[in-house]
Every structure is written in structure tokens, then in C-alpha cells.
Amino acid sequence: MNTKNNKFDMHGISRRNLMKVLAASSGAAALGLSPSRVFAAKTGKPFKIGFVTPASGPLAIFAEPDQFVLEQVKAATRDGIVIDGTHHPVEIIVKDSQSSSNRAADVAAELILNDEIDIMVAANTPETTNPVADQCEINGIPCVTNDTPWQPHFFGRGGDPKVGFEWTYHFFWGAEDIIGTSLALWEQIPTNKVIGTLWPNDSDGNAFGDPKMGFPPLLKEKGFELVDLGRYQSPSDDFSAYINEFKKQGVEIISGVIPPPDFGTFWSQAGQQGFNPMICTMAKATEFPAAIAPFGDRADGLTVEVWWSPTHPFVSGLTGQTSAELAAEYEAKTGRQWTMPLGFKHSLFEVAIDALKRSEGPGRLESIRDAIASTNYNSIVGPVNFQTGPVPNISKTPLVSGQWRKQGDRLELEIVENSQAPMIAKQAELRSLV
Amino acid sequence: MEWINTIIQGVLLGGLYALFATGLSLMFGIMRLVNIAHGDLIVLAAYVGLVVVETLGVHPVVGLIIVVPIMAGLGYLLQRALLNRTLGSDILPPLLVTFGLSIIIQNLLLEIFSADSRRINVGELDVASITINDQISIGVMPLIVLILAILVIFALQFLFYKTGLGRAFRATSDDQDIARLMGISNKHIFGLAMAVAMAVVAIAGVLLAMRTNFDPAIGPSRLLYGFEAVIIGGLGSLWGTLAGGLILGISQAIGAKIDPGWQILMGHLMFLAILVVRPRGLFPRSVD
Numbered sequence: 169m170n171t172k173n174n175k176f177d178m179h180g181i182s183r184r185n186l187m188k189v190l191a192a193s194s195g196a197a198a199l200g201l202s203p204s205r206v207f208a209a210k211t212g213k214p215f216k217i218g219f220v221t222p223a224s225g226p227l228a229i230f231a232e233p234d235q236f237v238l239e240q241v242k243a244a245t246r247d248g249i250v251i252d253g254t255h256h257p258v259e260i261i262v263k264d265s266q267s268s269s270n271r272a273a274d275v276a277a278e279l280i281l282n283d284e285i286d287i288m289v290a291a292n293t294p295e296t297t298n299p300v301a302d303q304c305e306i307n308g309i310p311c312v313t314n315d316t317p318w319q320p321h322f323f324g325r326g327g328d329p330k331v332g333f334e335w336t337y338h339f340f341w342g343a344e345d346i347i348g349t350s351l352a353l354w355e356q357i358p359t360n361k362v363i364g365t366l367w368p369n370d371s372d373g374n375a376f377g378d379p380k381m382g383f384p385p386l387l388k389e390k391g392f393e394l395v396d397l398g399r400y401q402s403p404s405d406d407f408s409a410y411i412n413e414f415k416k417q418g419v420e421i422i423s424g425v426i427p428p429p430d431f432g433t434f435w436s437q438a439g440q441q442g443f444n445p446m447i448c449t450m451a452k453a454t455e456f457p458a459a460i461a462p463f464g465d466r467a468d469g470l471t472v473e474v475w476w477s478p479t480h481p482f483v484s485g486l487t488g489q490t491s492a493e494l495a496a497e498y499e500a501k502t503g504r505q506w507t508m509p510l511g512f513k514h515s516l517f518e519v520a521i522d523a524l525k526r527s528e529g530p531g532r533l534e535s536i537r538d539a540i541a542s543t544n545y546n547s548i549v550g551p552v553n554f555q556t557g558p559v560p561n562i563s564k565t566p567l568v569s570g571q572w573r574k575q576g577d578r579l580e581l582e583i584v585e586n587s588q589a590p591m592i593a594k595q596a597e598l599r600s601l602v
Numbered sequence: 603m604e605w606i607n608t609i610i611q612g613v614l615l616g617g618l619y620a621l622f623a624t625g626l627s628l629m630f631g632i633m634r635l636v637n638i639a640h641g642d643l644i645v646l647a648a649y650v651g652l653v654v655v656e657t658l659g660v661h662p663v664v665g666l667i668i669v670v671p672i673m674a675g676l677g678y679l680l681q682r683a684l685l686n687r688t689l690g691s692d693i694l695p696p697l698l699v700t701f702g703l704s705i706i707i708q709n710l711l712l713e714i715f716s717a718d719s720r721r722i723n724v725g726e727l728d729v730a731s732i733t734i735n736d737q738i739s740i741g742v743m744p745l746i747v748l749i750l751a752i753l754v755i756f757a758l759q760f761l762f763y764k765t766g767l768g769r770a771f772r773a774t775s776d777d778q779d780i781a782r783l784m785g786i787s788n789k790h791i792f793g794l795a796m797a798v799a800m801a802v803v804a805i806a807g808v809l810l811a812m813r814t815n816f817d818p819a820i821g822p823s824r825l826l827y828g829f830e831a832v833i834i835g836g837l838g839s840l841w842g843t844l845a846g847g848l849i850l851g852i853s854q855a856i857g858a859k860i861d862p863g864w865q866i867l868m869g870h871l872m873f874l875a876i877l878v879v880r881p882r883g884l885f886p887r888s889v890d
Contacts, residue, residue: 228717400862409858428719432815439729440741462721
């Protein structure tokens with residue numbers, strides 16, 4: 169609903185006029201209040217931010233905080249951005265990728281060619297960030313993305329670590345972080361170190377299961393025995409072949425990266441077949457509390473990688489809120505439990521607006537690009553600096569692991585492993601599922 | 603012993619596919635309607651089930667009894683108001699309309715229920731199983747699905763061959779014009795047929811919701827297996843559809859046992875093999 173309204177609102181000329189009126193009136197109203205705003209009363213061209221997000225389709229769960237975040241950003245930029253005494257309103261034009269990479273590329277091109285945006289932002293999986301960034305790179309539009317592990321984003325687009333990209337910048341964690349935190353997590357309690365994996369035949373599953381770059385070589389190095397039957401085709405309605413093999417090999421740890429419906433089928437079948445592992449760390453499926461809450465007591469104790477949580481010790485530069493305050497406001501306004509994409513959606517706009525503030529103004533695309541490149545910003549998901557990444561154009565954010573604990577009738581995520589990011593405090597020790 | 607378990611799990615999976623396919627089989631058998639929105643209607647029924655169970659606080663089985671008439675009524679209205687207008691000698695309009703319906707249902711569900719992955723909580727039943735020995739245990743929930751699939755087909759078979767309404771269904775299916783000459787209102791009969799098909803969809807949807815997680819976008823992926831089961835069994839044959847579902851389920855289970863990457867492929871290969879040997883399926887009823 170959010171997307172449609174925004175599309176509808178933001179396209180029309182009337183909207184633009186309305187923005188001007190609003191900006192002028194807010195400037196006028198401010199006359200008597202704050203002397204600094206008097207100088208900003210001169211209104212210039214607006215900054216236009218293009219935003220591509222999977223608002224519908226299978227990835228829509230990642231886009232749930234969108235409306236809340238957009239409202240926050242609008243409120244925070246109500247007075248526009250002041251550059252050289254000229255006041256520039258901020259317009260955000262939202263487009264739905266429908267969870268398809270082709271559609272994402274199409275709407276990105278529309279934003280660039282028809283709406284003539286000054287900066288592009290996009291998030292949530294390679295299906296969104298890669299095609300959008302590619303369009304921006306071709307057309308010379310500054311672009312900031314997040315919420316895709318950096319390897320599938322950088323190498324998935326044919327990035328060369330020596331050269332990098334000219335217009336497109338990305339911040340998130342990478343394969344080395346999730347492997348590091350998962351291995352440290354699994355070593356916390358004594359097990360027989362036999363690990364079974366569920367890796368589907370998709371970009372995530374193949375990356376995790378890659379015999380050179382993925383989990384297998386490091387598992388071997390740390391003395392784990394891997395039971396990997398191969399890549400299955402998702403969605404699947406039957407996991408009995410996996411479960412039988414796991415039982416036969418005495419698997420005590422299971423890991424994987426599978427969507428919630430597959431995990432639902434697997435976890436129920438595992439229960440029916442009497443397969444009860446000590447640790448279950450399932451990326452994707454167990455990132456969202458709503459997806460695992462229906463398991464009741466069987467959700468208590470599941471583990472997952474954590475990219476952002478209310479206990480992350482960071483503060484938003486846009487609203488001044490701590491992570492806990494951001495999560496609390498989200499829960500109060502929407503009535504929904506916080507999810508990890510909330511922090512990242514917020515940080516995406518933080519970084520974009522920080523760059524616009526340091527640019528020379530709307531339409532000065534090269535100055536906006538240079539401002540992004542020289543970003544050194546403390547966001548709600550941690551410091552962002554594209555000069556310090558493992559490859560050019562990338563900034564890494566911290567990753568830890570958490571365990572779901574039942575508290576009352578709600579599941580809370582507690583940080584139980586922080587070897588890769590010691591600044592994020594551990595809240596509890598890992599507990600076995602059985 | 604491992605192989606016996608594989609076959610058993612395949613049969614249980616086949617029950618699920620048969621249940622998905624039965625509604626399709628009915629719609630095609632009677633109205634020659636290829637319903638692209640079938641998967642989304644199943645997901646719609648799952649959400650109706652979720653709302654009924656959560657708001658009324660009733661047991662899912664009671665919820666099922668409430669959802670079936672709701673979906674059947676919806677089916678009758680859908681057929682009378684929309685789908686009847688698309689049926690004719692051209693097969694394309696119903697395809698396009700149901701394709702559009704699929705998109706509309708998905709996005710309506712997304713608007714109303716958000717993209718959260720949901721599930722009807724069945725408590726202990728979720729992991730309940732009958733343990734035969736170390737290697738073989740049969741999940742109670744999948745067993746219920748299989749038994750219901752068989753019961754549904756039994757009931758439909760009775761409806762079709764032992765009742766006046768069934769005779770009208772079959773007559774309309776065989777020759778619409780002659781049936782009309784005999785005083786049968788095709789539009790009403792089609793509406794009733796859709797109501798029956800949607801009652802089956804309701805059962806499939808609620809059981810899907812009890813069995814695993816679902817979200818507004820998972821409908822279309824379930825459509826393909828449904829079509830395959832219908833075609834393996836032979837168009838218009840209900841027992842054939844059950845057989846088709848079981849063959850598909852067992853093939854997939856055997857494929858998965860060899861290598862998980864083969865699970866889906868094996869089902870498709872079996873489907874192709876049967877098409878080569880018996881192009882009209884195992885038990886074709888109609889001759890067109």
C-alpha cells in the first residue's frame with residue numbers, strides 16, 4: 169500500500185508544487201522560531217532519491233519496515249537539506265521490484281531516465297541490489313545498497329577487486345563473517361561435531377556450500393564432519409531423504425540457508441521422524457520471528473546469524489535514536505515485532521542523506537558520488553566507510569549470532585556469539601536444543 | 603528397510619499432491635477450465651483457515667468444517683460472476699482471466715496479511731508419529747493428509763456416479779449442448795461444480811496451513827505438481843488423479859534418496875515417461 173501511494177503521490181506535478189508550498193510554509197513558519205532557518209528560506213531544486221524495494225512477491229518480508237522508515241526519513245528531512253544557504257527539499261520516489269531481478273532493473277532504469285533522480289538506494293538480496301546497481305553503473309548515477317552479503321553483490325556483478333566500481337557502493341557483511349560466527353557458535357557446547365547441511369540449489373545455497381569459498385573447507389579445518397547430500401530444488405515438500413541420512417550419520421548440528429516454508433516442512437518432519445539435533449542454525453528461515461513463532465516450544469533455542477538487533481551499540485545520525493529506541497518506536501507504531509531489515513533500511517537512508525548533505529547540490533551527480541566514496545559515517549548498523557572494505561566500494565558491517573528464547577508469548581533474540589564483532593555484547597550462553 | 607521408508611514417505615507426499623490436484627482435475631474434467639489460479643486459491647483457503655482458527659479459537663479440524671462451505675460459496679459466485687463468461691470454444695480467455703486472478707489474489711493477501719510466513723498451530727499433532735521401528739516412523743499429520751485425500755476422492759466418486767447432480771455433471775462434461783436440451787442449466791451446473799472443486803481446495807488449503815509455513819507468494823509453485831498429477835492419471839479420472847499424485851510423490855522420494863538434486867527432476871522424468879508410453883494418461887475417461 170505504501171508503494172502505491174508513494175508512486176501515485178510522487179509522480180504528479182501537483183505533488184511537486186505541494187512540496188514547494190509545504191517547504192515554503194515551513195520555512196516561513198520557522199522565521200520567528202529559529203534564526204538559522206531564516207537563511208535557509210531560499211528554496212532550491214529538490215534532491216530526488218530513487219528507492220527500489222521488493223514490496224511484493226516472495227521477498228516482501230524484507231520490505232515490511234519500508235513504510236515506517238520512509239515516514240521517519242520524511243520527518244527527519246522535513247526542512248530539506250541546506251547547501252550554500254539554499255534549502256533543497258528531499259523527495260523519495262519508491263518503486264516495487266516485485267521480487268524479480270528483471271523488474272528491479274526496469275524500475276531502476278525508469279527512475280534514472282524518467283524521474284531523473286540524484287541518488288539511488290536499494291536493498292534486500294542480490295535479486296534487488298545487483299540489477300539496480302548495474303543500471304546505475306551504466307547510467308552514471310550514484311548508488312548505495314545494502315542487505316546482500318558483499319561477495320554475491322561484488323563478484324556477482326563481475327567486480328574486479330583491483331578496479332572496483334565507479335558509481336555504486338554497498339555495505340553489509342560477507343561469507344567470511346557468517347562462517348566465522350557460525351563455527352565459533354557451534355564450538356561453544358560439546359557435540360560430536362557431525363554437521364548436516366540443507367543447502368538449496370540457489371545463489372545462497374551454492375555460495376554456502378561452495379567447496380572452495382564456502383563452509384566445507386573451514387568445517388574440515390576445524391575438525392567438523394560434514395554430511396552434505398547435495399543441493400535440493402526449493403520449494404520442497406519432503407525432506408525425509410535428508411532426515412534419514414542425518415539420523416544414520418548421527419548428526420548433532422544442522423545448518424543451512426532455506427526459505428521459511430521449506431524450514432517449516434523440514435522441522436515438522438524432523439520432529440515426526442524423531443530427529444532431534446542439539447543445534448539448528450538456519451539462515452533466512454529463522455531470521456523472522458513471525459516465521460518461527462508457530463512452532464511454539466520447538467522454536468525456542470533455534471539459532472541464527474544477527475546483522476542488527478536492538479542491543480547493537482549504535483546510534484542513528486538521522487534521528488539520534490539508539491538501536492533499542494528505533495526498535496521500540498517501530499513496535500509501538502506498527503504493532504509488529506522488530507526485524508533485522510529495520511536497522512538496515514534505516515541506515516540505507518542515513519548514508520544516502522549524509523552524502524547528499526556533503527554534496528554540491530541536486531543534479532551535481534559527480535559531487536554526490538564523491539561524497540558517497542568519502543563516507544565516514546556512524547550509522548545505526550555500525551560505522552560505514554567505503555575506503556576500508558576488503559575490496560573497493562564495499563564497507564563491512566558487524567555480524568554476530570543469536571538464539572531465540574521464548575519469553576512470555578513472544579520470541580526474543582539474544583546474542584550468544586560475538587567473536588567477529590566484540591563491540592556487540594553477548595547476552596547469554598548458547599543452550600542445546602535437547 | 604531404508605527403501606521401504608523412502609516409499610512410505612513418497613506415498614505420504616503423494617497424498618498431498620493428489621489433494622492439490624483433485625480440484626484441478628474437477629475443474630478441467632467438467633468445465634474444461636485450466637485454472638492457473640488454483641495454487642493461489644489453495645493459499646487463500648489457508649488464510650481463511652488461519653483467520654477462522656485464530657479469531658474463533660477453534661481446533662483446526664473444526665476450522666476446516668467452517669472453511670469448506672465458505673470456499674464452496676465463493677467458488678459458486680466466482681464461477682457465476684466471472685468464469686462462466688470466459689468459457690467458450692476458445693481456451694485462451696479462461697487462461698488469461700485465471701492468470702490475472704492469481705496475481706490479484708496474491709497481492710490482496712499481501713495487502714491484508716503482510717508477507718509474514720504463517721502457519722496454523724496444531725500443537726502436539728505437528729510432531730506426532732507412529733513409530734514402526736528404528737528407521738520407519740509415519741508422521742500423523744502426513745497420514746491425515748493421505749487419508750483425507752482418499753476420502754475426498756471416494757466422496758467425489760460417489761457424488762459423480764450415484765447421484766442426480768453427478769449425472770448432470772457428467773452430462774454437461776460430455777456434451778454441453780445436448781445437456782442443455784435435456785433441461786440442464788449449464789451455468790448453474792458449472793457454478794455447483796466450481797463449488798465442489800473449491801470445497802476440495804479448502805481442504806487442501808487448511809491442511810497445507812497445518813502442515814507447513816505459507817505466505818502469499820507460495821501458490822504458483824504448487825500448481826505444476828497438481829497439473830502433472832492430473833495428466834499422469836488421465837484427464838477426468840479422479841482415481842487416476844490419486845494414482846498420479848502417488849506416482850509423483852514416490853518418484854520424488856526415490857529421486858531424493860539417490861541425490862536431493864534429483865528429487866524434483868525424477869518427478870518430471872516419470873511424468874514424461876508416462877506421457878511417452880500413454881499419451882492420454884493412465885486412466886483417461888473422456889475421449890477428447
